[in-house]
Amino acid sequence: MVLKLDHIDKSYITPKLVVPVLHDVSLHVEEGEYVAIMGPSGSGKSTLMNIIGCLDRPTRGTYELNGENVLNKNDRDMASIRLNNLGFVFQNFQLLSRQSALDNVALPLVYAGVRKRERIRRAKEALTRVGLEARMSFTPAQLSGGQKQRVAIARALVNNPRLLLADEPTGALDSRSSKALMQLFDELNDEGVTIVMITHAPEIASYAKRVCNIFDGVLTERTDSDRTKIEAAGGIGL
Amino acid sequence: MIENIRLAFQGIWSHKMRSFLTMLGIIIGIGSIIAIVSTIQGTNNALRDQLVGSGNNTVNVNLSQGGEAYQVYDASSIPQGIPVISEDTRQRILALDDVEKMTSYTTRFVSDGVYYRDKALSEFNIYGVDMDYFDTLSYAIKSGREFLQEDFDAFHRVIVVDQTASDNLFQGANPLGRTVEINGQPFTVIGIVYQTAGYEPNIENLDDYYTYDDGSNGIFFMPKTTWPIVFQYDEPENVVIKATSTDEMTRAGQRTANILNETITNKTSTVTYSAEDLLGIVKQQQELANASNLQLVWIAGISLLVGGIGVMNIMIVSVTERTNEIGLKKAIGARKSAILWQFLTEAAVLTSLGGVLGVAAGIAMSQLIHRFTGILVGINWPAALIAVLFSMIIGIVFGLLPSVQASNLDPIEALRRE
Numbered sequence: 158m159v160l161k162l163d164h165i166d167k168s169y170i171t172p173k174l175v176v177p178v179l180h181d182v183s184l185h186v187e188e189g190e191y192v193a194i195m196g197p198s199g200s201g202k203s204t205l206m207n208i209i210g211c212l213d214r215p216t217r218g219t220y221e222l223n224g225e226n227v228l229n230k231n232d233r234d235m236a237s238i239r240l241n242n243l244g245f246v247f248q249n250f251q252l253l254s255r256q257s258a259l260d261n262v263a264l265p266l267v268y269a270g271v272r273k274r275e276r277i278r279r280a281k282e283a284l285t286r287v288g289l290e291a292r293m294s295f296t297p298a299q300l301s302g303g304q305k306q307r308v309a310i311a312r313a314l315v316n317n318p319r320l321l322l323a324d325e326p327t328g329a330l331d332s333r334s335s336k337a338l339m340q341l342f343d344e345l346n347d348e349g350v351t352i353v354m355i356t357h358a359p360e361i362a363s364y365a366k367r368v369c370n371i372f373d374g375v376l377t378e379r380t381d382s383d384r385t386k387i388e389a390a391g392g393i394g395l
Numbered sequence: 396m397i398e399n400i401r402l403a404f405q406g407i408w409s410h411k412m413r414s415f416l417t418m419l420g421i422i423i424g425i426g427s428i429i430a431i432v433s434t435i436q437g438t439n440n441a442l443r444d445q446l447v448g449s450g451n452n453t454v455n456v457n458l459s460q461g462g463e464a465y466q467v468y469d470a471s472s473i474p475q476g477i478p479v480i481s482e483d484t485r486q487r488i489l490a491l492d493d494v495e496k497m498t499s500y501t502t503r504f505v506s507d508g509v510y511y512r513d514k515a516l517s518e519f520n521i522y523g524v525d526m527d528y529f530d531t532l533s534y535a536i537k538s539g540r541e542f543l544q545e546d547f548d549a550f551h552r553v554i555v556v557d558q559t560a561s562d563n564l565f566q567g568a569n570p571l572g573r574t575v576e577i578n579g580q581p582f583t584v585i586g587i588v589y590q591t592a593g594y595e596p597n598i599e600n601l602d603d604y605y606t607y608d609d610g611s612n613g614i615f616f617m618p619k620t621t622w623p624i625v626f627q628y629d630e631p632e633n634v635v636i637k638a639t640s641t642d643e644m645t646r647a648g649q650r651t652a653n654i655l656n657e658t659i660t661n662k663t664s665t666v667t668y669s670a671e672d673l674l675g676i677v678k679q680q681q682e683l684a685n686a687s688n689l690q691l692v693w694i695a696g697i698s699l700l701v702g703g704i705g706v707m708n709i710m711i712v713s714v715t716e717r718t719n720e721i722g723l724k725k726a727i728g729a730r731k732s733a734i735l736w737q738f739l740t741e742a743a744v745l746t747s748l749g750g751v752l753g754v755a756a757g758i759a760m761s762q763l764i765h766r767f768t769g770i771l772v773g774i775n776w777p778a779a780l781i782a783v784l785f786s787m788i789i790g791i792v793f794g795l796l797p798s799v800q801a802s803n804l805d806p807i808e809a810l811r812r813e
Binding site for chain 1: 398405406409719720722723724725726727728729730731733806807810
C-alpha cells in the first residue's frame with residue numbers, strides 16, 4: 158500500500174479558538190490507483206492534501222507512506238520523503254519564470270544530488286513523456302497554460318515518485334487543455350503511476366478510477382450509484 | 396554549490412540595475428580602501444627606496460656622539476683613543492656572515508683651503524678612501540680612471556670627483572688633468588664617478604629638495620694614504636659595510652659597530668661607533684604613515700558597513716519577492732539548508748562581484764590620485780585579494796538574516812503567496 162491514513166483529525170489552534178478542519182479521515186491508496194478527492198471550497202481538501210504531501214502534520218491519527226510512519230519524522234526527513242516519494246502538481250503550475258522548461262523539470266534532481274549530465278538526461282526524458290520534447294528550452298512565459306502544467310507534471314515525475322499529488326491541476330486551464338491533461342493523467346496511470354488528485358469539479362473527478370468526497374472535513378467514498386447520478390445529469394462537461 | 400552560483404549570476408543578470416546599485420556601497424567601500432592601501436604601499440615603497448636604496452644594502456657605521464654623527468673639522472676635533480682600523484679588525488668584520496664587503500674612510504666637510512686656479516672653494520666633502528670604497532658603495536667611473544694600488548703605495552696626489560663637484564668646480568669644462576689645491580697641496584683630477592645604486596633621494600618637488608640638500612657642493616675622493624700629507628694626522632675612520640641582504644642590514648651594522656667599539660682604547664670616550672639603522676628608520680616612518688592612513692581605512696570601512704546593510708535590505712526584498720519560489724522548492728524536497736545556502740551564495744556572489752569591481756575602481760582611483768597629485772602609489776595584490784574575500788564575508792554576514800528567514804518559511808504559507 159502506497160498511502161495509509163487512519164483516523165486523521167486536524168484542527169488549527171490559535172490562542173483564542175480551535176478550528177477543526179478534518180474529522181476522523183481515513184484513506185488507503187494502493188499502488189497504481191487513481192484517486193480523486195472532491196469537495197467544495199472550505200471542505201478541508203487542501204488541508205488533507207498538505208498532510209498527504211508531508212507539508213503539514215495532523216492533530217491526531219496515523220499516516221504511513223510506503224509502509225513507513227511519516228509522522229514521527231523531523232522536518233529534514235519530511236523533506237527527504239517529499240523529494241524521493243512524492244511528485245506535486247499545483248493549480249497555478251509553480252514554475253520558476255526565469256528558468257527554461259528543462260531547468261524547471263530538473264530542479265528536484267538538484268536537491269537529490271544527481272549530477273548535471275544525468276539531470277539533463279532525465280529531465281529530457283520526463284519532458285518527452287509529457288509530449289514537450291520540442292519546448293525544452295522555452296521559459297514559462299513562452300508556453301501555454303496546458304504546456305506549463307505539462308512541464309509541472311514532468312517535474313513531478315522526474316524523480317520517479319511513488320505518488321503523484323495533483324492539487325486542482327486543471328484550475329487554471331481552459332476546457333480543451335483540461336481534457337488533454339486528464340488524458341495525460343489517464344496515460345500515466347495506465348503506465349503505473351499512482352495518482353491522488355484534489356478537485357472541486359465533478360467532471361474532473363470523474364476521470365479518476367476512484368472518487369472520494371470531502372465535505373466539512375469528513376471523507377466518504379463515492380458509491381457507484383453516485384456515479385450513475387452524475388452521468389445521468391449530463392456527465393462530464395468537457 | 397555550482398548550481399547556486401549559476402543561479403546567483405542569473406539573478407544578478409536579470410536585475411542588472413538593482414544588483415549594481417546594491418553593489419555600489421561595496422564598490423565604493425572596497426574602492427576607497429584599495430586606493431588608500433595603494434597610497435600607503437606607494438609611500439612605504441618610496442620611503443624604503445629613498446632611505447635604504449635599491450639593492451645596495453650598504454650600512455654606514457660612523458663615529459657618533461650623543462646619537463649624532465661625529466664630524467671632524469680640524470686637528471683639534473680628532474677624538475682620542477680611536478685607532479685607525481687595522482687589517483685584523485677589517486678581517487674580523489669581513490668574517491661576519493652577514494657582511495659581504497667593507498670599506499673604511501676618513502672624511503671632512505671643508506669650508507676653506509681648497510682652490511682651483513684663483514678661485515677659493517668651500518662647502519665640499521673630502522673623503523680619504525681605500526681601494527674598496529667605490530666598489531662597496533656602487534660607484535662607477537664616468538670618465539677618467541679609478542685609484543690604482545700604486546696611487547696608494549706612492550702617495551699620489553690625485554683626486555676623483557663626483558658629478559656635482561665637477562659641475563660646481565669646472566663649470567662644464569673637462570676636469571680631467573686639472574689641478575686643485577687642497578691645504579696647499581696640488582691634486583690632479585683623474586676621474587669622475589657616479590653612484591649606480593644606493594641612497595639616492597627621490598626629489599620630486601621643492602620641499603624634497605630642501606629636505607635632502609646637505610649644503611655640499613660635491614665630493615672629492617683621495618687615496619687614504621695621502622690624507623696625512625694634507626691634514627697632517629691619521630684620523631679615525633668611518634666604515635661602510637655591504638650586507639648580504641636588505642633584511643640583514645640592521646644586524647650586520649650592529650655587529651660591525653660592536654667589533655669597532657672593542658678597538659677603542661679610551662673606554663671613557665663619548666665618541667663611539669654606531670650603525671645607522673635605516674631599516675629601523677624606514678619602519679618607524681612607515682608605521683607613522685600607516686597609522687594615519689589606517690584611520691582612513693576605518694572610515695572607508697563605514698561605507699562597507701552601509702553597503703552590507705544595503706545588501707541585507709535587498710536580500711530581504713528578494714526573499715519576499717521569491718516567497719512562492721521558496722515554497723515550491725521546499726515542497727519538492729529542498730531542505731532548509733539548501734534554501735539557506737542558495738540565498739547565502741547569492742549574497743556572497745553579489746558582494747564578491749562588488750569586491751572585484753571595487754578593487755578595479757580602487758586601482759583606477761589610485762592611478763588618478765597619482766596622476767593628479769603626484770603621490771606615489773603601489774598596488775598591493777594581497778590587500779586586493781583580502782578585500783575580495785572580505786566582501787564575500789560581508790555578503791555572508793549580511794545575507795545571513797534574510798537567508799535564515801527564507802529557509803524558515805513555511806512551505807504551505809509560502810506557496811499560497813503570489
